[in-house]
Amino acid sequence: MAVMTTEPPPSATRPLTAESQGEKNPQSVFFLVLLWLSLAFGILVLVVLIVTTFIDGLPRMDLKLFTNYTSQVDPSNAGARAAILGTILVIVTTAILAIPIGIAAAAYLEEFASKTSRFARIVELNVQNLAAVPAIIYGMLAAAAALAVGLSRNTVLAGGIALALLILPVIIVSTREALRAVPQEIRQGSLALGASPMQTLQRQTLPAAIPGIATGTILALSRAMGEAAPLLLLGALVFVQFDPNGLLSGFTTMPIQIFNWAGRSQEEFKQLAAAASILLLAMVIALNAVAIIIRNKFTTAR
């Protein structure tokens, strides 16, 4: 360093690129390689996971997987029909329950609650805590609640409620972020023209925040779609040989079916689990891709 102060200006740039201090000394290069490897490790595991699942599952990626019910004894003819239909039904129920409540709660915290409101602060602390509660605890809540009101716990409705409560904090947090990103001028302009706060929210703020809300909500739903832990607590859902046909019907979902098949000893059931995993992965990755596209499209437009 002392060299720098004594050297004249033209050569003053040199010590910065010199071997000892520059970006290309062995230490720095080694450090950068380590960083590269960390990132590469994550990506590599993702690729390996997808490839191995494909290799294991591809032989059973046939029509029977979609049309047949599961079987106790005959893995070559077993399918995930009940699980596919169950997943769709439960996720739709979850979405119908979680989206309006999540957006409304976020709108309250972001647009209506005063900074000093004690209620708002308690809600905020609760949301933060609920976001970190293990998924399986939500299953215990849903099971206990179903018992308390005298409903049967292994129903689509109970499953939807458990998953909706699970993803509610995620939706609230991402909706709040989206609302916060809407410029204050839009609200002020609307209020100045005589709109009520509720009209402002409904006609200005919410529409402007839709891309952000959509991204967060889609990611949250994709998480719910892959979640099995809370549903395990809802009782015997592992062997379902009928189509779910309503909110109070019994059901199973893809993750539960995969869990069940993966636990069997026969190799064919593991193949079947891998085939169902491909299907589940495809759905989850598709949802993630949609969310990322929405995010990228609207962040560049702004």
Place this chain on the structure above:
Amino acid sequence: MSSMSAGAGPSTTSGGLRPSPPPPTSLRSTRPRYGEKLALGFIVAAAGVSIVTTIGIVLSLLIPALEFFRQVSVVEFLTGTSWTPRFAQKEYGVLPLVTGTLWTTAIALSLAIPIGLGAAIYLSEYASARTRKIFKPTLELLAGVPSVVYGLFAVVFVGPVVLKEWLGIEVQTFSVLSAGLVLGVMIIPTVASLSEDAMSAVPRALREASYGLGANRMRTVLRVVFPAATSGIAAAIVLGLSRAVGETMIVAMAAGSQAKMVTNPLEGGQTMTGFIASAALGDSVQGSLDYYTLFAVGLLLFILTLIINMISIRLVNRYREIY
């Protein structure tokens, strides 16, 4: 909130013939907006759902757990080293499950912390905007992979192929090691994404001052950016920790179901979440001690994650205050 009550203001009509001095008109709407009041009611109620959920969780865990502790002493539960609720000789010492959770979590963190931080430093300090735009969502996809798919990956690939065949480590079919490693992969994005946010929040001026003093990138990252982002990075790690403690499906599928004091990670073991999952699949009759056991372990798990989360919230608030 008072500004929202769109009640009828003093909308007087002047009785005189000439309209000149205009009466003081209220900007408030003259008729009550019932629809808006209803909407506001819904919004406040929706916010209340999170409070109701918390109360619901506490009650639904506490009531059966208290029933459990009426039959088993708290001391026996917390200090016993034998967990055999489904054997003839029933013992309710939860420590085997706790050691199972500790092992899987420790293995997961020792993988996720270095890898996650490395990826975060690269994305925040070295990567171009374009590179970041491609790799960040790809890395986040790791968090989107369903946990049952990870579980299957651990059982059919990581255990038998990677650990046994490639690395020659003699793991059992179900092992704490393979479950912990896959768990670690799952929380890499949690650690990476939040620490990247914390490092990106470090003001540019600090970096420029460091470059100005002649430090290169590596020095700047390690001596300036990293220390400045410490509490945010700590919060990221703590959040990863709480994910690892609460994750169920990976450990239920890959760690095995023998509840014993875990001393060797190459063998199987059962975690708290793993026990809850396997007990839930069993046919424990509602109202039996078996059934209450589930909730006692659930309560312990809930309290643990609550403490971890409180620490994380404090850390996040601290780093928000600085910048």
